[in-house]
Amino acid sequence: MWRALASNALTILVVGLFLIGGLILWGQSQYKSEGPLETAMCLQVKSGSNMTRVSQQLEDEGAISSAMIFRMGADYTDKAQQLKAGSFLVREGASMAQIIDDITSSGASTCGSEIEYRVGVTRVQTRVRELNPATLEFVEIASFEAGEEETPAEYAEKRQDADTRYRVSVAEGVTSWQVVEALKGIDALTGEVSEVPAEGMLAPDSYELAPGDDRATVLQDMQAKQQLRINAVWESRQDDLPISSPEEMLILASIIEKETGVPHERGQVASVFVNRLEKGMKLQTDPTVIYGVTKGQGVLGRGLRRSELRRATPWNTYVIDGLPPTPIANPGLASLEAAVAPEETNFVFFVADGTGGHAFAETLDEHNRNVAKWREIEAERNSSSN
Known part of the structure; x- marks a missing residue:
């Protein structure tokens, strides 16, 4: 009898352990x-x-x-x-x-809410966005530009939300002064900026922020990223370029950045300046003249005057030979890469073509024809707007 009971108990125990083991395996599978x-x-x-x-x-x-x-x-x-x-x-x-x-x-x-501070060449914009989980895309719920007297209620509301994420996005071609001024206006940041970083040494990119982050630390992160890019791109440079240092590469890249916003043109624009440097021709690029007028502090907001094109400044490439002494903006990675790997062309001229891009030329006669076409386009636009 006792043997039977013991046998039955053992059987029940074995079955129980088996069931428990199966339950554990099932739970692990579900998990x-x-x-x-x-x-x-x-x-x-x-x-x-x-x-x-x-x-x-x-x-x-x-x-x-x-x-x-x-x-x-x-x-x-x-x-x-x-x-x-x-x-x-x-x-x-x-x-x-x-x-x-x-x-x-x-x-x-x-996911959830995000406040993005966009530092552009002509404006600084704050966008309040919400992630749509279904599409994994952000939906803008409010936006405003720096200097506006009233900010949207949504901005104040999200600033109080502990889950809100923050980022600052710096566009290619902005100056270091513009970045510093933009950071000063971001109320989520703290701390003073003792001096404006060297022109060209802030990497255009998107940076995660946290409320209370120090402005100087954010600038240090931008400088560190730009230095890494400079080092890597300089190591990949083509042979026999008419630039002899990473500093000259940065200056050339900044000019390329300011001359075109069309990605596929960067290599051609770079080739024009490289060809001019090799031939001993003046670069004759308007963005450098503008920098000589503004020193990078804001946007000129008008066309260049003839007197400004003739005025001698360290950045006026209609007057000086070769490259200016400093960059004229903060170039992005693509412009840095174009500076050390220009396309192989015989172009030494280019002018706007009316589509947002440029018409390139090898000879002055060809260039003058392109300029005449551009002036016709400008005249038509001016007459239609009046």
């Missing part, structure tokens, strides 16, 4: 396999929340199949106490394991 979410969503984890609340929220939203398995997985991986506050993108089909990794790792929000 790691693709989840039920059909459309990406933005999960907001409020400060002071916990895994129990988050797991129930995810189950209610249809992002996970079981809040209990989610919590058990967080406990098993020792992540239950690592929950971060923020707004997190949960992609369609995300597994419980992926979601837990996202909400317990860096704490940086991956």
Whole structure:
């Protein structure tokens, strides 16, 4: 009898262990396999929340199949106490394991609201945007330009939201003075800027910010990135170029940047200036004359006067030989690359062609014909606008 009871108990124990093992394997499979979410969503984890609340929220939203398995997985991986506050993108089909990794790792929000400060050549614009989880695209909900008396209510609202992300985007061709002035106007930043960084030494790019970041530190990050680009591009330069140092490369790249915004033209524009330098011709480029007038402090806002084209300044390439003494703006990576790898052409002239690009020429006669065409286009535009 006792033997029978012992045998039955052992059988029950074995079956129980087998069932438990199967349950564990099933739970692990549920935890790691693709989840039920059909459309990406933005999960907001409020400060002071916990895994129990988050797991129930995810189950209610249809992002996970079981809040209990989610919590058990967080406990098993020792992540239950690592929950971060923020707004997190949960992609369609995300597994419980992926979601837990996202909400317990860096704490940086991956969806929700973003405030972007765009530093352009002619204006500084602030945009308030919201990520649409379904399309993974930002939707603008408000914008305003620096200097406006009133800012949108949405901006003030998002500035109070701890989950809001911040970034500053610097366009190619802005001057260092323009960047510094723009940073001074960003109320999310702190600290003073003791001096304007050297012209050309700030990398045009997009930079993540955090409220309270120091302005000088942001500028240091921009300088460090530009220096890395300069070093890498200089190492890749073509042989026999008429520039002898990274500093000259930076100056040439800044001129290329200011002369064209058409990506496929950069190599041709670079070839014109390289050919002129090799022939001992003056560069004769208007952006350098403008820099001699403004020193990079703002936009000229009008055409150049004849007297300014004749006036001797260190940057007036109608007067001086060779390159000016400093860059005239902060060039982007593509212009740096064009400066050391120009296209092989015989072009020594170019002029606007009316389409946003330029007409290039090898001879003065050809160039004069292109100039005449451009003046006809200008005249037609002026007459139609009157």
